[in-house]
Amino acid sequence: MKQYLVIGGGIAGIHCIEGIRSVDPDGQITLVCAEADSNYGRPLISYYLEGATDEGNMSYRGEDFYEKNGVSAIHGVSVTKLDPESKTAVLSDGQLLPYDTLCVATGSSPFVPPMAGLETVEQRFSFMTLADARALEQAVSEESRVLIIGGGLIGLKCAEGLYAHTRNITVVDLAPHVLSSILQPESAQIVEEHLREKGIELLLGDSAKEFQGSRAIMNSGAVVEFDLLVVAIGVRPNTALVKEAGGEVGRGIVTDARMQTSLPNIYAAGDCTESRNIVTDAQGVLAILPNASMQGRTAGINMAGGEATYDGGIPMNSMGILGLHIMTAGSYYDEESGGKTYFYETEGGYKKLFTKDGHLTGFILMGDLNRAGIYTAMIRERRPLDSLDFEAVFENPSLIPFGRAFRKQKLGGEV
């Protein structure tokens, strides 16, 4: 009987287990997860903090998942070393675990750069885990003044969660705009206006120079008094296990399309890996949940002797922030970078589509989000724009401009 080891019980780990079981119903699966919690959708932690979901509903595949899938799950213990020669993993509690194939699904960790006086801050948080969300929920009160360092997706989702508890929230970001990795200045300004209207203070193009207990002194000279500090600057893939075992690591763990690393019998999936961006053809970390799930399943199937490949993805996101919903996908090329953009005002919002070399490469939507997946599919499938009346689709996403033959295939039979 084959012995499988899965490291990390996030989305990639769970899908890896499902992938293994789809091929091998009998092999022994051991899961080791550093977090005390596993099998939950990490993006739900802001909804939990907000009170929009609870721990029961957060269970991604149900409480009985490990039992049903015959998995022996070890929580609160991490894998500290891999030995591909002897096919064993060393755990933080000293245990040695033998394996036939293993999957590194270790995700990423919050990145906290050195900041002067950070250690003087008593109430200091990251926002990555359910434990972080519980701790914040415990600490926050109606009177709390919160300072969030980082106006990216995680920082803003944290602000949304905390907003249900307190209205004294300040978000600082070094970039001149919020969500700088997924929006452009004009769309970011809409979000900023919205946040400011809600009473959230934004300090943009600024950063904390020094912390003194419950005071933060900004580069601009501004001083922010706070009770709770959240550092949400960014995340870094957890690649050390593979790197130290001699495996190839770039920005993330490097794998082939079967999700195998350069080490024998060792696979990797999820936020800890790098993958091919379908639009740019570049390798990079696509730290989003859909990627983790597809890669995890692919790894699991191959680990168990099946055949599956993962051929890359695109960055994409659908996020609501205090009632304003934004969808983004792909890569943005403007006229300067050889692209052509299409802009539409839509009901209560905004739509910008980016094209290059005869393909849709990306979009930003706010307001009317209906049928956005038609655009996402055009990007992912690299559908040539000259194969359809693309301006009609850009104006109003539907399958009409794709033509009858396309519809017959997509709507007329099993897909």
Add this chain to the structure above:
Amino acid sequence: MKRVYVNEQWCLGCHLCEYNCAFANSGETDMAFALRGKTLYPKIRIEEDGKVCYAVSCRHCTDPLCVKSCISGALSIEDGAVCIDHEKCVGCLTCVLVCPYGAVAPGPDGAASKCELCLKNSCGAPACVEGCPNGAIVFEEREAVMT
């Protein structure tokens, strides 16, 4: 598995499927009461441009992107049908972002809304099919269309 298919050449664009769907999923017993003056959230939707018209609803894909992309695990496959757990769904709309057919939409309760083949309401069989006056919508087993 049996799925809902629309024969484009027979579709009149009468939108009755949308009304029947909204009624079937309303939990009400009187159609007028269920629908009049209300914002409807039909899970089947007519696309038309004056020349072409047809209805679109969830394809219940064999390898659905929405299920793989769901951040909460609210979307799952039950006996081949793609189903949504409204309690678990937090309304992030990632499913709307990834569905290539535009067949998942924001719903009235903050959760995403999609066709579940009327398996979970009192109809027990797709109401859009039953009520289509021209027989354009069918519930049957089909193979993949080869290109």
